[in-house]
Amino acid sequence: MARYESLLDLCGDTPLVGLPRLSPSADVRIWAKLEDRNPTGSVKDRAATYMVRAAEADGRLRPGATILEPTSGNTGIALAMVAKLQGYRLVCVMPENVSTERIQLLRMYGAEIIFSPAAGGSNQAVATAKQIAAEHPDWVMLYQYGNEANARAHYETTGPELLRDLPTITHFVAGLGTTGTLMGTGRYLREKNPDIQVIAAEPRYGELVYGLRNIDEGYVPELYDASVLSRRFSVGTRDAVLRTRQLVEVEGLFVGFSTGAVFHAALAAAHEAVKAGRKADVAFLVADAGWKYLSTGGYTGTLADAESSLEGQLWA
Amino acid sequence: MAIDVRIPTILRSFTGGSKAVSGSGETLAELLDDLDARHPGVKGRLITPEGGLHRFVNIYVNDEDVRFLGSLDAKLNDGDTVTILPAVAGGAFGIAAALALRG
Numbered sequence A: 001m002a003r004y005e006s007l008l009d010l011c012g013d014t015p016l017v018g019l020p021r022l023s024p025s026a027d028v029r030i031w032a033k034l035e036d037r038n039p040t041g042s043v044k045d046r047a048a049t050y051m052v053r054a055a056e057a058d059g060r061l062r063p064g065a066t067i068l069e070p071t072s073g074n075t076g077i078a079l080a081m082v083a084k085l086q087g088y089r090l091v092c093v094m095p096e097n098v099s100t101e102r103i104q105l106l107r108m109y110g111a112e113i114i115f116s117p118a119a120g121g122s123n124q125a126v127a128t129a130k131q132i133a134a135e136h137p138d139w140v141m142l143y144q145y146g147n148e149a150n151a152r153a154h155y156e157t158t159g160p161e162l163l164r165d166l167p168t169i170t171h172f173v174a175g176l177g178t179t180g181t182l183m184g185t186g187r188y189l190r191e192k193n194p195d196i197q198v199i200a201a202e203p204r205y206g207e208l209v210y211g212l213r214n215i216d217e218g219y220v221p222e223l224y225d226a227s228v229l230s231r232r233f234s235v236g237t238r239d240a241v242l243r244t245r246q247l248v249e250v251e252g253l254f255v256g257f258s259t260g261a262v263f264h265a266a267l268a269a270a271h272e273a274v275k276a277g278r279k280a281d282v283a284f285l286v287a288d289a290g291w292k293y294l295s296t297g298g299y300t301g302t303l304a305d306a307e308s309s310l311e312g313q314l315w316a
Numbered sequence B: 001m002a003i004d005v006r007i008p009t010i011l012r013s014f015t016g017g018s019k020a021v022s023g024s025g026e027t028l029a030e031l032l033d034d035l036d037a038r039h040p041g042v043k044g045r046l047i048t049p050e051g052g053l054h055r056f057v058n059i060y061v062n063d064e065d066v067r068f069l070g071s072l073d074a075k076l077n078d079g080d081t082v083t084i085l086p087a088v089a090g091g092a093f094g095i096a097a098a099l100a101l102r103g
Helices: A045-058 A074-086 A098-109 A123-136 A150-166 A179-190 A238-251 A256-276 A293-297 A304-311 B026-038 B042-046 B094-103
Strands: A017-019 A030-035 A066-070 A089-095 A112-116 A173-177 A196-202 A231-236 A281-285 B002-004 B020-023 B055-061 B081-086
Touching: A017 A150, A030 A074, A030 A256, A030 B020, A045 A074, A045 A089, A045 A150, A066 A074, A066 A123, A066 A256, A074 A089, A074 A098, A089 A098, A089 A123, A089 B002, A098 A112, A098 A293, A112 A123, A150 A179, A173 A256, A179 A196, A196 A238, A196 A256, A231 A238, A231 B055, A238 A256, A256 A281, B002 B026, B020 B026, B026 B042
Parallel strands: A030 A281, A066 A089, A089 A112, A173 A196, A173 A281, A196 A231, B002 B081
Antiparallel strands: A017 A030, B002 B020, B055 B081
């Protein structure tokens, strides 16, 4: 039955759809898990719901509390919805170089936004986030990069859904940001079948995003455990845009650019299986649809135009 | 044997400002030795005193992370592209959150 008591209850259990036109052969098939079919349109609804429920259960979140989360978009939107329904206030800290749709959506859902300057890269973001946290010690930061409930959401839901819908799965490919999706889903799948390849695709941005960060000031999310992964790819803007367009042109699947990057890695794995003469069922995760990125200019014009439009923007 | 090596902004002081340099080597370790001979000091920013790849450095051969290809023993071929990047998460934003939490 497709009836739910509340929006929160219809999070997850997303469809898995075949891509027959882009799959290399009948023996090597590619499948898309449509996380844009979540309540706020992204995979982050799973983590947001789990993180809020965990913080309520351990007493960190009390009625009327303020949640503070540094986020470049989807987590903020998901948290804004959950916070609204559960009675919390949400303050998002985000870089100013994200798309206008994301900012409008956050405000519409009721979140307050504090911008950190795009120029100056992460050093500025660090300063902004530190300052806010110090000024408001009573605000609760769920901190998606180190929150075990983020990965657990995927261990308990995304992983089991994939294995239920595709018992012959050989590869799972997803984007690497907080690493929660890959850690949770990857752990579950490999526990059930150690031969399943867990593949990460991370966006490779223009130089502005990396800024002048000193290498000693680098950062790896606490959730990240390299032993869960089989391989990890860095996908540049041009490849991400190319694959994003290919998905909508050939299969009618309209996705955000981070999913284009993920699909690029999924195709590579699929074609390697063809070369090796092996059967494969490659499932990749569609983190969100493309609506929020239309204003970036990445969906129109030549690939070179799109690449330069996206330069300096956080497209994932 | 020519390998195209992409240098991140922060390390261009070692390459006279160049975004990309050429190098050679059968493995990543050999390539880094070769680079260090041409651009002294650059290897020290990528490799720890214990001889491993620095935790906050990611190196990719043709877009694939070398940590899954044997790390410093990763094999290289003529025409490969090696990309060096600082480790960032979620669009350079994770570090802000982490440090804010630690105070």
